[in-house]
Amino acid sequence: MHKPSPIIRISSRIAKGVLLAGTLLYALLFLFGAYSGYIAPMRWTAPAFLGLFFPLLLAGWILISLFWLLTLDVRRLLLVGAVWLIALPQLLTFFPISRSTKVLGTEGEVLRVLSYNVSAFGFKPHSATQPNPILQYIRSSDADIVCLQEAMLNQNPEAGVVTKTLREYLASDYPYIACIQVGTGGSTLAILSKYPLSEVEQIPVPTHANGAIKAKVKLKGHELLLVNVHLESFHLKADDGANYIALAKQGEALQLKDALRAKLGPTFRYHNAQAVILHELIKAYNSPRVLVCGDFNDTPLSYTRRKIGDGLKDAFVARGNGFGFTFRNRPFIVRIDHILYGKAFRALSCEIDKTADESDHYPISAVLALDEAFYQD
Structure with missing residues (x-):
């Protein structure tokens, strides 16, 4: 079986490293947007902008997650999953999922x-x-x-x-x-x-x-x-x-x-x-x-x-x-x-x-x- 040349192996590692670095950077931006409400704009306005445009950050993170899912790279998928878990409380604030759309327990005042x-x-x-x-x-x-x-x-x-x-x-x-x-x-x-x-x-x-x-x-x-x-x-x-x-x-x-x-x-x-x-x-x-x-x-x-x-x-x-x-x-x-x-x-x-x-x-x-x-x- 023909082995890939050293140049191809090095190029592949560099590409994976770049993709991982890009994923990490985007994950930080995504989490900053999700938790932007904890940073006062008087001190730093950048997180407020990330929070305002959070739907775009969310769409981008979904695409990145799908990419790593298709590659079946377990370690990268663990990273992606950890980011989703960290962001989950804010995601449920941004996009609530209620147990019921009906009025619950109307007895009483x-x-x-x-x-x-x-x-x-x-x-x-x-x-x-x-x-x-x-x-x-x-x-x-x-x-x-x-x-x-x-x-x-x-x-x-x-x-x-x-x-x-x-x-x-x-x-x-x-x-x-x-x-x-x-x-x-x-x-x-x-x-x-x-x-x-x-x-x-x-x-x-x-x-x-x-x-x-x-x-x-x-x-x-x-x-x-x-x-x-x-x-x-x-x-x-x-x-x-x-x-x-x-x-x-x-x-x-x-x-x-x-x-x-x-x-x-x-x-x-x-x-x-x-x-x-x-x-x-x-x-x-x-x-x-x-x-x-x-x-x-x-x-x-x-x-x-x-x-x-x-x-x-x-x-x-x-x-x-x-x-x-x-x-x-x-x-x-x-x-x-x-x-x-x-x-x-x-x-x-x-x-x-x-x-x-x-x-x-x-x-x-x-x-x-x-x-x-x-x-x-």
Whole structure:
């Protein structure tokens, strides 16, 4: 049997070494993206970018895993398997797999929560003969608490929803309504509740156009802290996405990096500061009766969601399935709307309603059971 020449053997070893080095390097990038939420963007923004583009990293790691699977190289497959195991907790945060899509254990007290970035109610007016579709959706949702973002209320009834019509149309379902304009760009956050609200006020977070509000909700004789957020936007447009894709196709890596850093870097730092303030607020409240809803403008793996959710649970991670995309403007299709809850609650279900297409966001809703901790002071 003819043996390969020394040159071929050396070349083969070099090729395998290069492939292994490339696999190790990519594995590090993949894991940095998966655990990017544990690194504050104020200190280092690179992991935040890796987290934002984690779907691309995941696709690449799947291809690398398939390559080593086809080669049947046991040692490399062990490496690949170890990386998958290390990343697994974050993968289940990014792509939850719930045991059931149905509401589990509805016996006892439950709280139905809806969060919806309504994008100025679709810029559609409301009248008795032609009700605004988003107002109709809210009314039919049967939610006990509704948190709205970008709930811009017009002065002209022909241009969109006005404060008076909103209150009149929803008053029978939601006797407690609070609307607060936040930031400098006129964005409005609203809370609609079947239960009494008190101490409704804006939370002082650094922001350009968005913000956050809080309220105390009187529920079953106990008080809970409700936080409704619309954190700083990346201000991304379809043209931005097309430009980034074009630069990537042209191999202009440096230009792409500079464009992304200039556009996204400041927002990552805004998010860092906002998340720390909200986390400290929740920590100071020192109660398991906490709900945080809204448009975080950041992904499930982000520092923003992890920091705000420190000590809380994510309803979609607990009871959702799949990617759960809530922002639907191509090419930026991501899950940036979240419902977080304290230990007084237990998620029974969480869904993204993709039939509600009047806004550029899909609404996210959750059914939460009131656990024993809810009734303990």
